[in-house]
Every structure is written in C-alpha cells, then in structure tokens.
Amino acid sequence: MLFWCFAVGSVVTAYLVFRTDSMVRAAFWLLASFVGVGAILVMLAAEFLGMVLILMMAGEMLIMAVVMVMYMMNPAGLNPMFMVHQHRFAVGAGVVSFVGLSVVALTVDFPDQPVDPAIDATAELGFELLGDSMLVFQTAGVALLATMIGAIALASRNGRFGTADEGSQEPSLEIEELESP
C-alpha cells in the first residue's frame, strides 16, 4: 500500500512538472517526484542510494530554482505558461515509449532472485566501491572533476576571443603584410 502511494505520487508529481504555470513550482514538483522514487529505493533495501538521491536532488532543485529566477521569463508564475513546441509528436513519443517499455516489463520473464534480507546492502556496496569496482568509482570521480573544470570554463565571462557579453567575435584571418627591409 505504501509502495503504491509513493509510486502514484511520483508519477503524478512528474506529470505536474510540465503542467504547472510556474517554473519554480515545477522544480519543487520534480523534487517531490524524486523523493517518491527515493522512498521506493529505501523500501527496496537500497537505503544508501535512496537517501543520497533525495539529498542530492534537494540541493540540485534549489540551484535550479535560483537559476530560473535569475534567467527565465515568468519565474514566479504570474502569467500562464505553456511554452512547448512539436507538442503532438512529444505526446506520441511519450505514449509509445510508455507502452513499449510496459510491454517489455510485463511480458519478459525476469529471474526471481530477491535480495537476501540477512545481508547489509550498504556494507556490500562499500566493499564493492573500495574493492573490485575501485577503478569505476575513480573514473566517475575524474569525470566529475572534468565536468567542474568544463563548467567553470563555459560559464566564465572571459572566453578565448574576448568577453562573452560582447559576443566573443573570432578575430579575422587577415595576414598582416610584413614590412620589407
């Protein structure tokens, strides 16, 4: 019963993300959807991942709300907002993907091997992270470092060809003539 509350709640709030009039409200509906999924992960014995998802998304959605107030039109939802393009195609793609994935979920015979309740999944994950999968874990860390550097480079005001708000015009390729001796 609790599972269905979280499942239906996360799907409905995900739907409301694209139906609300305010982008800030949309960010908080998305956070509600993530909290529902995080709670389902906790119920599935992945307590660590569920809590990390909720905490990570809480921070991320607050940043998203701040970005929207800074840059976007209609941040506080004072006017009706319906900014979409290719709407019919998008609805069709969503319906087709839902039907296709549901057919796969309901028809494929997955092996029935639930987690043994005796094992501590968080401890197992810790041993996996710092043992056999150490290289994968480190690779994810390096990818995040590269992202931080890339994000700073992208968001920096000074680009390669001047400041960003002047349009960063590339210099022309005219070759200056050398003075003859």
Next chain:
Amino acid sequence: MTLQALLVVAAALFAIGLYGAISQQSFVMLMMGLELMINGALLALIALWALSSGGNPQGQMLAIVFMAVMAIEMALGFALITNVYRVRRADITEKLRRLKG
C-alpha cells in the same frame, strides 16, 4: 510490490521525461525532462537489482554511476545556460539558430 509494477512505474517516469525533453522550449524545463528520464532508468535499475539479481553489489555500483551522470548533466547544463544567456540573451531553444558564439 512486484518487479513488473516497479518497471511500469519506471516506464511512466521515463515516458513523461521523454515528453518533456522533446516538447519544452525552455532550457531548464528541457533539463527537467532529461532528469526525469534518468530517474526512471535509475528506478528500473534498482528494481532489477533488488528483485532479480539477488542483490549483486555491482547493481548498486551502476546506480552510483547513473547518479554521477545526473550530476554531470546538471552542472554542464547550468554552465551552458549561463553562457548562452550571456551571449544571446536567450532562454528558449527557438532563439538559437546556430550554435557558434
């Protein structure tokens, strides 16, 4: 709570995210669609880990990689939005006719 039910919920989240990623004009709303798609994939992955793989720890490891992908997408997305807004004063995809700065 059966595996089928979990996978159908994950499919619904993925489908709503796909709708948002294709249809939204605003950059941030588009990113929300992408986040929802990853959210659905994460739920499906953990459901398969918990009910079909016998709790193999590598399943959770893969979920952590998914979360790193989410963080990378958001960080680069915000940086791109900042840059595009500075250069073009644009906050919707329709205003970008070309990507060159």
